[in-house]
Amino acid sequence: MKLLAAMSGGVDSAVAAARAVDAGHDVTGVHLALSPSPAAARQGARGCCTLEDARDARRAADVLGIPFYVWDMHERFGADVVDDFVAEYAAGRTPNPCLRCNEKIKFAAVLDRAVALGFDAVVTGHHARLSGGVLRRSVDPAKDQSYVLAVLSAAQLSRAVFPLGDSTKDDVRREAASRGLAVAAKPDSHDVCFIADGDTRGFLARRLGEAPGDIVDAESGEVLGRHEGTFGFTIGQRRGLRLSRPAAGGQPRYVLSISPVSNTVTVGRAGLLDVHTVHAGVPLWPSGRPALPFRGTAQLRAHGALSPATARLEAGSLVVELAEPQRGIAAGQAVVLYDDDRVIGSATVRSTRSVVPA
Numbered sequence: 001m002k003l004l005a006a007m008s009g010g011v012d013s014a015v016a017a018a019r020a021v022d023a024g025h026d027v028t029g030v031h032l033a034l035s036p037s038p039a040a041a042r043q044g045a046r047g048c049c050t051l052e053d054a055r056d057a058r059r060a061a062d063v064l065g066i067p068f069y070v071w072d073m074h075e076r077f078g079a080d081v082v083d084d085f086v087a088e089y090a091a092g093r094t095p096n097p098c099l100r101c102n103e104k105i106k107f108a109a110v111l112d113r114a115v116a117l118g119f120d121a122v123v124t125g126h127h128a129r130l131s132g133g134v135l136r137r138s139v140d141p142a143k144d145q146s147y148v149l150a151v152l153s154a155a156q157l158s159r160a161v162f163p164l165g166d167s168t169k170d171d172v173r174r175e176a177a178s179r180g181l182a183v184a185a186k187p188d189s190h191d192v193c194f195i196a197d198g199d200t201r202g203f204l205a206r207r208l209g210e211a212p213g214d215i216v217d218a219e220s221g222e223v224l225g226r227h228e229g230t231f232g233f234t235i236g237q238r239r240g241l242r243l244s245r246p247a248a249g250g251q252p253r254y255v256l257s258i259s260p261v262s263n264t265v266t267v268g269r270a271g272l273l274d275v276h277t278v279h280a281g282v283p284l285w286p287s288g289r290p291a292l293p294f295r296g297t298a299q300l301r302a303h304g305a306l307s308p309a310t311a312r313l314e315a316g317s318l319v320v321e322l323a324e325p326q327r328g329i330a331a332g333q334a335v336v337l338y339d340d341d342r343v344i345g346s347a348t349v350r351s352t353r354s355v356v357p358a
Contacts, residue, residue, distance in 0.1 A: 001121060003026065003027050003120060003121055003122070003123050004029075004117075004122050006031075007057035008125070010053070010125065010186060011125075011173055011176045011185075012125030012164060013057070014056075015125065015176050015181070016163045017066065019164075020163060027064075028067045031057040031058070031071070032071055032105070032106075033070055033071065033072045033074055034073055034081075034193075035074055036074045056182065059182055059183075060181050071113070073109060076109050077194075081105065081194070082097075085097050085100070085192070089208075089231040090204075092331070094331070094332045096333060096334060097194070098148045098302065099150075099151050102148055103151040107160065111156060114159075121160060123162075125164055127162075128146040129341075134343070135149060135342070137338075138166075139166055140167070140169055142169070143168070146336075147299055147301075147302050148302055150284075150286070150343050150346035151284065151334065152286060153284065154286050157286055173185065201231075201240075204231040204232065208231055210228045211228070211229045211230070212229070212263075213262075213265070214263070214265070215227055215241065216265070216267070218267065224243045224244060224245075224253075224267065225241065225243045230264070230265055233255045234258075234330060235255055235257070236328020237254065237255040238255075241255070243267070247269050251270070252269075253269065254268065254269070254270055256273065273328045274354050275300075275328075275354055276321065277319065278298070278320040279349070279352070280317060280318040280320065281317055281348045283318040284347065285345045286343060293311060294311045294339075295311075296309065296337055296340075296344060297309060297337070297338045299335070300326055300329045300334070301329075307324040307326055309321060309323060317347075318347040330349065331352070332349065333348075333349045334346050334348055334349065
């Protein structure tokens with residue numbers, strides 16, 4: 001096959017491209033320039049799409065002996081990922097930009113261009129498996145990325161290649177070193193890739209401006225403090241609240257809800273974070289709609305715990321009942337359903353419901 005290898009400048013994408021070459025495919029490497037003004041160097045394990053990353057990707061392509069190009073996609077990335085990220089926080093939701101990037105950039109914009117240029121599929125370094133068109137977890141649970149790929153349609157998965165799903169991250173690094181790839185020991189990127197300094201609150205404040213409001217106790221209604229903008233908070237957050245005193249008995253308080261309309265952040269004790277029911281949007285079934293109600297497991301964060309769950313549809317939208325309550329689930333995140341290691345479906349969380357403890 002004629003394959004386009006998306007090369008980020010990291011070890012995973014370099015080894016994925018190498019394995020595609022070894023498999024006898026006609027491989028071309030491409031690095032996505034996603035920033036309008038890439039910095040000259042990364043900040044440790046933070047940031048991506050820097051000049052350093054582009055150079056590392058080119059060096060890897062040279063070692064593999066494959067053609068290499070840089071595609072400037074910063075405008076599309078800015079509109080579909082960065083602007084969406086800001087808008088979601090402004091609306092009181094907590095987005096996952098990796099999900100949006102996979103959906104809108106790597107397997108929409110890039111795949112569309114690749115097909116138009118005559119490529120059969122796109123190769124990436126994601127840790128996940130594809131078997132008969134079915135998306136499955138990686139054999140390395142610590143690095144599994146099936147959650148952030150669950151937004152892909154069956155058509156997109158049919159043109160995706162994930163060569164690393166049967167390997168652990170340690171295996172990948174050892175292979176990179178044996179191949180002479182300089183990125184073998186390069187740190188993985190963490191946090192939000194387009195916020196290199198890790199200061200999400202500062203990034204959002206520069207985009208949205210400060211909007212002071214009250215921090216209110218969920219049970220008493222008492223105003224406990226002030227904030228500079230609801231966008232600076234996420235459900236389940238404990239640090240940075242700057243409250244005058246703890247809850248009764250010295251218990252810490254956590255963010256329970258965020259309301260941009262009233263400009264209020266509501267806080268309370270940990271038990272109030274437990275979520276039993278998730279109301280989500282219209283689901284995507286990448287391998288076809290299962291028999292409903294579906295009984296399997298649900299994951300609600302990229303590295304979150306699994307919970308036995310039952311899923312059904314109400315007016316076309318997904319409702320998931322969790323057998324084991326999950327703590328701190330926020331609107332804007334994704335709920336992904338699994339049957340063992342197989343991705344069944346996904347949807348965006350709209351709201352949650354809890355059984356309030358006494």
